[in-house]
Amino acid sequence: MSTPCGICTRLVGDGLPMCEVCGRTLVEALLAVPSLLADLETARTGQARIAEGRAGGRSAEAPLPIKDTSSEYRGRGVRLLGERDAVALSTALHGWARVLADHLGAEVPIESRSLAVLAANARHTGGSAEAPAIVHERRLRDGERVRDSHVARRTAAHLITPVQEDERLAVWLASHPHELRLLEAAEQAYHDIVNATGGLRRAIDRPADQRYLGRCPVVLDDGDPCAANLWAEPDATWARCPRCHVQHEVARIEAAATEAAREMLCTMPELLHACAAVGSPIARRTGYRWATEGRLARRAWLIRTRASVRITDRHEDGAVPVYRVGDALELARREVAEHLAAAPTGRARSKTP
Structure with missing residues (x-):
């Protein structure tokens, strides 16, 4: 009942x-x-940030x-x-x-x-x-x-x-x-x-209100990396490590992360996630279209087994194509530049009777 x-x-x-x-x-x-x-x-x-029922920025002192x-x-x-x-x-x-x-x-x-x-x-x-x-x-x-x-x-x-x-x-x-x-x-x-x-x-x-910057790269006195998680406010230019207390310039960390990401070889879902993480999101449909049209070159093949994950130049059963993140970022930059270059012509043409 x-x-x-x-x-x-x-x-x-x-x-x-x-x-x-x-x-x-x-x-x-x-x-x-x-x-x-x-x-x-x-x-x-x-x-x-500790929000006590107010909006706006935080003071200089924590x-x-x-x-x-x-x-x-x-x-x-x-x-x-x-x-x-x-x-x-x-x-x-x-x-x-x-x-x-x-x-x-x-x-x-x-x-x-x-x-x-x-x-x-x-x-x-x-x-x-x-x-x-x-x-x-x-x-x-x-x-x-x-x-x-x-x-x-x-x-x-x-x-x-x-x-x-x-x-x-x-x-x-x-x-x-x-x-x-x-x-x-x-x-x-x-x-x-x-x-x-x-x-x-x-x-x-x-x-979630903060940006994740990755792990702290500072090497401690004992020779081990600090590796603490670094977070920054959306508009912050500096971030302090919670473990070693070293101040890091946000722009420099993000530039280094972007440069390192450019050389990564990823499957298509991983590539789309990586591009979004470095501030250049690419639509899923666009990424797969580039790959189908051959504009985004396949760099190698990824093979996953129970024992290991490896990248090879030869195609094998179950292999998944991998692409270079830098190639996708460059292709996205060129498409944006071409679109901006064509925009004034399009507007002028629309005014012609």
Whole structure:
């Protein structure tokens, strides 16, 4: 019998307290937790703009990641950026993880290496429900282990930043979409988690507002490259490395990246992505038309196997043509120049009766 969803009032054919659409929204909110916590740390270290309900540029000095709470509490005080929202989210995750674990008759595999890897991957997917959510746990029911999975120790050890407990709980919850819909208090779980992630999202400034410049090229005293991620404001001319604190000229980094990209040999989808990344986007249809017409020369063939990826001059079964990025950039530049040169003639001709 169909029953109304407790959140959107949509009729639910399987009679559960929450519909599939709201269930996907809840899963997406949970999968976004790792990236939100990473962005919160970015904002607290001054690498992102902190928008306190205002528009416009930022001051010359990086603002402290704190908020004056004098108007909210008696006396004076400050609160770290996103602190209240992060605490609310952590409370919701711990509480609903206990509820779901009791419902399943399971223990949350909080120390599982595979769960840590899934949480680390979720930092980059940003809450996409298309990313596979796999249950990694040791569940005991009536003394019998139902599911089990492992990840190589070296894989988990290579995580750059240790995965927080809240990230693990969020991904574990997200890996049980149907079980979340089965909870009697599914509506309350939805509001607690979705509202907490929404508050945290509003408290921080997402790195999408910044340009990614690549890795820091500075060589440290120990001989190893810094390799920290460099970000810059849309109109910034300089960017400071968050690790070695060296100032980099944005134009010089972008010019070096463009020059290096010109020599890259890429498949057509990779070439279109590379051209867009260096500021010269090419339409997909245009790129394939150039290749079909022979205007964009094929440089070699790419062959992917289970063992390796190699580029060869000889065509083999399964080989994919590769093109030089610089050739596409030069072809795009010539087409723009020809179009601009023909534009005045076209306008003059249109005025002729």
